[in-house]
Amino acid sequence: xIEAQNVHFSYANKVEALKGVSLTIKDGxxxxxxxxxxxxxxxxxxxxNGLLKPTTGKVLVDGVETTKTSVASLARxxxxxxxxxxxxxxxxxxxxxxxxxxxxxxxxHKVIEERVTWAxxxxxxxxxxxxxxxxxxxxxxxxxxLASVLAWDPxxxxxxxxxxxxxxxxxxxxxxxxxxxxxxNKTVVIVTHDVEFVAECNPRVVLMKDGNIVAxxxxxxxxxxxxxxxxxxxxxxxxxxxxxxxxxxxxxKNIIDIYEAKDIILKAKENxxxx
Amino acid sequence: xxxxDGLKFRKVYSPIHNLDPRIKFVYVIxxxxxxxxxxxxxxxxxxxxxxxxxxxxxxxxxxxxxxLRGAAFFALLIFVINVxxxxxxxxxxxxxxxxxxxxxxxxxFVVLVESFSVFFLTTSPDHLGLAxxxxxxxxxxxxxxxxxVRFVPVLAEEAQTIMDAQKARGLELEKGxxxxxxxxxxxxxxxxIVSAIRRSLELAExxxxxxxxxxxxxxxxxxxxxxxxxxxxxxxxxxxxxxxxYIRLFVPIPTxxxxx
Amino acid sequence: xxxxETKNLSYTYPGASKPSILDxxxxxxxxxxxxxxxxxxCGKTTLCxxxxxxxxxxxxxxxxxxxxxxxxxxxxHNTYEMAKHVGLVFQNPENQLFALSVExxxxxxxxxxxxxxxxxxxxxxxxxNQTGIYDLRERSPHExxxxxxxxxxxxxxxxxxxxxxxxxxxxxxxxxxxxxxIFDVIYDLNKNQGITVILVEHRLDLxxxxxxxxxxxxxxxxxxxxxxxxxxxxxxTRLIGVGIPKATLLYQMLKKxxxxxxxxxxxxxxxxxxxxxEALKPND
Numbered sequence: 001x002i003e004a005q006n007v008h009f010s011y012a013n014k015v016e017a018l019k020g021v022s023l024t025i026k027d028g029x030x031x032x033x034x035x036x037x038x039x040x041x042x043x044x045x046x047x048x049n050g051l052l053k054p055t056t057g058k059v060l061v062d063g064v065e066t067t068k069t070s071v072a073s074l075a076r077x078x079x080x081x082x083x084x085x086x087x088x089x090x091x092x093x094x095x096x097x098x099x100x101x102x103x104x105x106x107x108x109h110k111v112i113e114e115r116v117t118w119a120x121x122x123x124x125x126x127x128x129x130x131x132x133x134x135x136x137x138x139x140x141x142x143x144x145x146l147a148s149v150l151a152w153d154p155x156x157x158x159x160x161x162x163x164x165x166x167x168x169x170x171x172x173x174x175x176x177x178x179x180x181x182x183x184x185n186k187t188v189v190i191v192t193h194d195v196e197f198v199a200e201c202n203p204r205v206v207l208m209k210d211g212n213i214v215a216x217x218x219x220x221x222x223x224x225x226x227x228x229x230x231x232x233x234x235x236x237x238x239x240x241x242x243x244x245x246x247x248x249x250x251x252x253k254n255i256i257d258i259y260e261a262k263d264i265i266l267k268a269k270e271n272x273x274x275x
Numbered sequence: 276x277x278x279x280d281g282l283k284f285r286k287v288y289s290p291i292h293n294l295d296p297r298i299k300f301v302y303v304i305x306x307x308x309x310x311x312x313x314x315x316x317x318x319x320x321x322x323x324x325x326x327x328x329x330x331x332x333x334x335x336x337x338x339x340x341x342x343l344r345g346a347a348f349f350a351l352l353i354f355v356i357n358v359x360x361x362x363x364x365x366x367x368x369x370x371x372x373x374x375x376x377x378x379x380x381x382x383x384f385v386v387l388v389e390s391f392s393v394f395f396l397t398t399s400p401d402h403l404g405l406a407x408x409x410x411x412x413x414x415x416x417x418x419x420x421x422x423x424v425r426f427v428p429v430l431a432e433e434a435q436t437i438m439d440a441q442k443a444r445g446l447e448l449e450k451g452x453x454x455x456x457x458x459x460x461x462x463x464x465x466x467x468i469v470s471a472i473r474r475s476l477e478l479a480e481x482x483x484x485x486x487x488x489x490x491x492x493x494x495x496x497x498x499x500x501x502x503x504x505x506x507x508x509x510x511x512x513x514x515x516x517x518x519x520x521y522i523r524l525f526v527p528i529p530t531x532x533x534x535x
Numbered sequence: 536x537x538x539x540e541t542k543n544l545s546y547t548y549p550g551a552s553k554p555s556i557l558d559x560x561x562x563x564x565x566x567x568x569x570x571x572x573x574x575x576x577c578g579k580t581t582l583c584x585x586x587x588x589x590x591x592x593x594x595x596x597x598x599x600x601x602x603x604x605x606x607x608x609x610x611x612h613n614t615y616e617m618a619k620h621v622g623l624v625f626q627n628p629e630n631q632l633f634a635l636s637v638e639x640x641x642x643x644x645x646x647x648x649x650x651x652x653x654x655x656x657x658x659x660x661x662x663x664n665q666t667g668i669y670d671l672r673e674r675s676p677h678e679x680x681x682x683x684x685x686x687x688x689x690x691x692x693x694x695x696x697x698x699x700x701x702x703x704x705x706x707x708x709x710x711x712x713x714x715x716x717i718f719d720v721i722y723d724l725n726k727n728q729g730i731t732v733i734l735v736e737h738r739l740d741l742x743x744x745x746x747x748x749x750x751x752x753x754x755x756x757x758x759x760x761x762x763x764x765x766x767x768x769x770x771x772t773r774l775i776g777v778g779i780p781k782a783t784l785l786y787q788m789l790k791k792x793x794x795x796x797x798x799x800x801x802x803x804x805x806x807x808x809x810x811x812x813e814a815l816k817p818n819d
Contacts, residue, residue: 036710037680051443072442072445075444075445076445079443082440082443084436086469086473090466100462105445139576152445165704166575167574167737168574168777168778170575193710193711195711196740233712235712237781238781238782239804241805242811245804245812246808248812249815262785262789265789266789269794269815400635418633425634425676425677477631478631478633480589480623481623481631482633483589483614484614484623485618485622485647485695486647486648486695487615488647489618490647492649494645494649494650495646496639496642496652496655497639498652
């Protein structure tokens with residue numbers, strides 16, 4: 001479980017990026033942290049693996065205060081996948097890249113071999129085992145970065161803007177992948193401003209603005225609240241936009257799923273009355 | 276690092292900041308030349324005191340003093356070495372003239388450092404880049420300079436991000452002996468270099484797409500025009516040079532020992 | 536005559552094992568708003584770079600086939616000559632801005648071609664105003680947001696008054712709100728200034744409604760070209776992996792189930808909502 005208790009954080013240049021954030025993430029949860037650039041999303045998630053430590057307030061990961069332990073030991077349980085894979089890739093082969101963290105954590109050679117093979121398989125990268133990561137395409141490099149984090153099987157997975165630059169197919173694969181992680185009872189936290197992607201996943205949503213959490217709840221409710229979204233510079237998902245316009249007909253406003261939308265509309269037509 | 280503080284630009288506008296960087300540079304070079312012409316302590320002291328009105332006018336006293344403090348270490352080193360070598364080579368005598376001339380040489384060093392410090396403290400990178408563009412320097416160099424300045428903060432942020440990304444994979448930069456620590460920086464350096472290369476490629480594409488190289492006769496949105504202050508500085512510079520040459524050639528300069 | 540015309544255009548990057556674009560033949564008329572889409576690696580980025588000569592002049596290698604942009608054969612002219620007719624805006628805002636102030640960046644292209652100072656000033660101010668960033672002109676590129684940086688990039692290309700502006704996934708790094716602002720600027724330039732726009736995008740839900748001409752690419756080839764409404768209603772398009780706007784998908788689902796909606800395929804939530812309001816009016 002990850003807990004942030006009234007966390008205040010200021011960068012070296014005195015800018016206060018977190019102004020008293022309190023949040024609890026239970027094991028196995030799927031959470032999306034959303035908000036405009038500069039709202040404090042990345043600053044918040046970097047507290048969870050100790051890259052940043054609170055100026056005041058506490059952050060507890062599985063009961064341990066982050067100020068009392070190192071990034072390396074927190075990283076064992078909290079895997080962080082950064083937005084740009086090129087900020088991580090440096091090894092001669094994909095195999096070495098994926099094994100890097102495992103070596104740092106002191107795993108035995110045999111275990112590293114097994115884990116690397118497993119991760120390669122999971123992300124369909126086996127044919128690139130001995131390839132240089134720099135020769136792969138953008139999407140493939142993203143998978144290598146992800147594989148290198150999954151390799152050590154952390155309990156929690158934090159993905160920072162995983163959908164940037166991805167095409168439709170790739171986003172769909174990512175979505176399936178997150179669902180798979182959930183079935184393995186992993187805690188998944190994504191930092192994103194991709195409303196459509198969040199609408200399709202429907203996780204718990206935390207909305208941030210100016211260093212504070214301004215809204216928290218089920219994706220369906222948060223993503224269809226126009227006042228809350230306007231404040232945080234997020235747009236409504238397409239389906240919600242449609243239902244916003246259909247409100248005068250009495251339709252519910254908190255619809256974000258396309259299949260639910262279809263059913264509601266067809267039902268209304270059947271009954272020939274307002275729903 | 277306090278010596279580098281003296282070189283950082285501050286966004287304060289003063290008459291000195293508004294001076295044409297090329298004229299300021301010529302002034303600084305002239306101070307350099309004058310400092311070399313003299314080896315007696317009195318003219319060098321005068322030269323040092325000459326910086327002060329500029330510093331005060333430019334309101335950069337604090338940073339200037341900080342750079343002085345940074346230079347103090349080297350100054351002391353120069354003084355001691357000078358006194359030491361003179362002491363050992365002139366038969367172990369430590370007389371007032373020896374100390375005075377060592378002090379003069381030290382002061383010469385300080386004057387050189389401090390005049391450059393004032394230059395950089397009162398000239399923005401933009402202004403400097405513009406001066407380079409307007410001078411006879413080939414445009415490629417001016418461009419390389421401004422681009423470098425432009426991307427320094429970007430690269431610094433990226434280096435931090437890369438370090439964070441690798442720390443999040445268990446890399447411990449602080450641990451281990453010297454050799455291990457150097458090796459630990461490989462996962463930070465390689466992404467940084469690769470990223471720099473990629474960035475250069477994208478920049479080159481953008482430059483080409485905006486007609487880079489279309490003509491050798493590049494024009495400029497801005498122009499550096501000389502104002503009254505610049506002409507005043509030119510006159511001051513010429514005056515100092517002329518006076519210095521005259522004094523050096525015709526006026527005997529007493530040492531402090533002789534004055535006392 | 537079409538403002539861009541290609542015949543059997545093919546190109547392989549030096550050292551690559553297969554061509555990035557193969558047999559591409561397209562025609563773009565003056566003033567059109569063209570949307571190019573397709574899965575990653577389909578060749579749309581390479582195609583963009585043939586329009587201003589980066590391919591083949593910057594990337595080397597051989598460009599086969601014929602291409603004419605604004606009446607010029609790009610194979611026979613330098614990139615810097617093409618720059619006066621075609622502006623190219625790239626994906627990463629940070630790596631397109633190299634000057635220390637916004638207006639100096641916008642002036643860069645004009646300085647390169649040797650335009651006299653007074654004229655540069657006029658054109659820079661005009662471009663800054665067109666993109667709504669006149670107030671930012673003295674700021675440093677590092678201090679402004681990604682969305683603002685992209686507007687500077689657009690302004691710096693606009694200042695050279697090209698007939699065509701090509702934008703290669705300009706909003707990849709931007710949040711949806713900033714992205715919308717960029718599309719508004721681009722659409723405005725197309726409608727009010729008559730500039731031919733070529734936009735490469737994945738986010739069709741935000742952009743399909745602007746386009747008069749859609750090109751779908753896959754594996755280096757052009758698979759579909761024409762009316763966006765037709766193309767986006769086709770099942771084949773969806774199977775390629777193109778992200779059909781949700782409004783369009785919902786429309787198709789509802790129509791299939793017999794709902795009496797208009798025959799015009801909607802491309803945006805507004806269009807579908809209007810159609811639904813019509814279709815669901817209570818019968819009197």
